[in-house]
Structures are given as structure tokens and as C-alpha cells.
Amino acid sequence: MTVATPEKTSPSKVSADGAAKPLDVGPRIRALREAMNLSLRDLGERTGVSAPMLSQVERGETSPTLTVASRIAAGLELSLSQLLRLDEGEGVTVVRRADRRPGGSRARGHSYALVTPSLPGQRAEVSTHSLASGIATGGPGDPPMHEPGSRETALVTGGTLRLVCAGTGYDLHEGDAVTFDADLPHHFENPGPHEARFVAVVSAGLRRS
Amino acid sequence: MTVATPEKTSPSKVSADGAAKPLDVGPRIRALREAMNLSLRDLGERTGVSAPMLSQVERGETSPTLTVASRIAAGLELSLSQLLRLDEGEGVTVVRRADRRPGGSRARGHSYALVTPSLPGQRAEVSTHSLASGIATGGPGDPPMHEPGSRETALVTGGTLRLVCAGTGYDLHEGDAVTFDADLPHHFENPGPHEARFVAVVSAGLRRS
DNA sequence: TACGAGCGTACGTTATCACGTACGACGCCA
């Protein structure tokens, strides 16, 4: 999904700004630390990072390495990716049933539609799927493999469904849900006699523009 | 959610290992780069980071600073938090309909259930809701306000639903979906004569207190 | 075979990250 075609994406410098964002993680760290009622030395004790270093990072005077940033995140009891999450996205967007563009083909037995706006900055893509009896996802025209690091949740809203992920099968019935790493090879099958319907949520599929 | 009470958490060194994880982001960068058919110099061109530096980072010989890590992430067309998403849960987790703990109260007209595992580090929380006619969410026992920065998607799977977000109302019918900032004051109402059912996806809340 | 173009990596230099120590400011209690 999203972008990242395994093609020659090079010809255009994606953003070229290079400088990217000022990365003002400092105030965030300070806010989190103060929210925990920790002094710089306290946090230094917990993280193994010196208090002056923490002070400089909080004020944005230096950019810590990933190792120390990871230690700081651990000391704040969150993962590094959580600590660095200061992305964006704003407002309210309604996607009408009639407006969304369907994918797949009902003739082949698998049809789906994206119900979240296809805008950058989206953190979770939600889609509805319908799978005919005996059919499996992964045919031509289906959404391609997800990008590395993404995770997926499938919630069965009708019928029975079977997830095959990394060679292992998981049978799901109506109301069941499954969460898994979406970058592993996987597909869904419909073993039952009836049509299967499910909602898929792929997270972390955001791209930059 | 997650952990980290805003209390005096100090007495116990949270993990004390300090060293934390080896943070092997290198192989991941290499995999992503090769997936884009980019050479080290190509990526260096896109990111403003020298090719030898990229090589060292990929092989784990050095730990880049956040600034260069951010630039690398930008060159790979992802956010830094995405690039570092090699922590948090892994594998496949099935939540059976019978296993999930319901919330709300059917007597009050609003019942819901979380279908994603309630583990820290989850990027997207998916829940199913049922709202009786004339009832609005937000009553006692309902899930509290979401954290700053989080976003929510609601997909109507049955009946009609009305979202009131920051004072504005949005009418939704079966199959419609809406995405909005979950940290704005909001609630759902069921104007129709029938029961309303919808799936809610809350993504990426970062924790503050 | 020879050769240029591309690849990834080893080398040496510079910039800066990260440490330990030390200083002024503020609050508490004798």
C-alpha cells in the first residue's frame, strides 16, 4: 500500500530539503519528564545519561544519538518511536459510501474499499473487504504488500475468515479480530460456505510528501 | 493508556539496564533502501548524508544522531518514528469475540469492546460500538477523552450515526466513515429509530498527563 | 582483455556529542 514502489524511484529527489524538520523533541522530553516529577538527575539516573546532556537535549542545543535517545525514551517509559511521534494531520474528513473508490473485483470474489482519506499524514488506513466463499486475497489488482514496519488488524464482521500469516493459519469467526505484522507475507482465505466480510486497519502507513 | 503514572515513579529504576536494546536499525535501513533500488550514494544524495556514513549506520558501526536519522527517514519517505518502529509488539495476536472484555452498559444504550490487544506500543486501537436509538456516547463508564495528537476513524456498519465534533455535526449512514482529531471534544449520537453499530479506530495517541 | 561506471567500504580529519566537575539560584529548616 501507499507508495514505495520497488521501482527506480530515484529520478526525483523526493524532498531535497534534507534539512527536514528542526526536530524539536527537546520540549517534549522536558514536558514528559516534568509530568513524571523527575529532575534532570533523576532521569539521568534512570537512563544512564548525564544530567547536563539531558539539559542540552531538552533545550535543543545538541542532537542526541539514537542510542542515548533510546535510553531517554526508556527512562520515560516509552518506546523511541513513541517519543518521536510528533507528526500531524488535522480536521474532520467524511468519506461517503458512495464516494469511496472500490478496489478488487466482485467477479473475482474479492472487493474492498478504503474508508479513510488517502491523504498524507494518515496514521491508520481503514478498509472494508468482502471475500466470496473459497476465495483468497492476493490476486491481481489487490493491494500490494505493506511497507516494512506496518501492522494490521482485521475484524470479522460477517462469515468466517482464515488468516495465513508466515505459513501459519488462524481461523476467525464473526466478531473475532487479529492483529499482526503486515510486512510478513500473508493473505486471507474464506473457507466457509458464505461470503466473508471484514474490516482491515493498517497502521503506520503514512508517507511524507 | 500504556503505563507511566504521572506519580513519583522514581524509587524504582524503571529498567536500569540503561543499555536498553542494541537498536539494530541498520538492517532495516538497508532493507528499505534496497527495496527502493537506491544505492548508498543515491540515498546520500536524497538525504544529505554521506554514503560512508550511511554504510556505517547500516552495519551498526555507529549510532546516528537524531538529525541525521531524521534525514535518513525522510530520504526513505517515512517519518522517523516509522523508521524506528522495530520495537513494540510482534507476531500475531488473536482476540476472540468471547475473550474481549466489553465496556459501557447495554442498559444505558451504549456498549463497546476493544478488539485489539491491550498492550503498550499498539499503534491503533480498534473497537466495536453499539448505540441504542436516541443515545449519545460520553456517559459515565465510557472511554475517556483521547490523548493529544491522536486521530480517530469511525466506520458505520449498521444504522445511522451522528458525530458531533467541536460543535459541528456530521450525519453518517451505513457504510460512511469519518476521520477526525480525537483530542477535540466529540461524541456520537444515534438519531435514527434503529440501533447504530460502528467500528472505531483510534491511532497513535501519544501520552501526556 | 582492457576499460569505464557503478557499487560498498577503509582511511584520516574535523565537528560535535557526551561525560564529569563546578557554579549561581532557589527553597527549607535550625
Added chain:
DNA sequence: TGGCGTCGTACGTGATAACGTACGCTCGTA
């Protein structure tokens, strides 16, 4: 009022991240 403890920050030093250059390598191609 003085002394004690803690806070956050300004030093100076050693470690290392990041750079530019240059080497050996594998391909297509003449």
C-alpha cells in the same frame, strides 16, 4: 540569618559521529 540540599546550566576534556577522499570490487561493453 546562615547552612544544607537540590535544582538547572556553564565550563573543559575525551570519545565518536560525520565528513571527504580513495581503494578494491563486480559488472557491461568496446
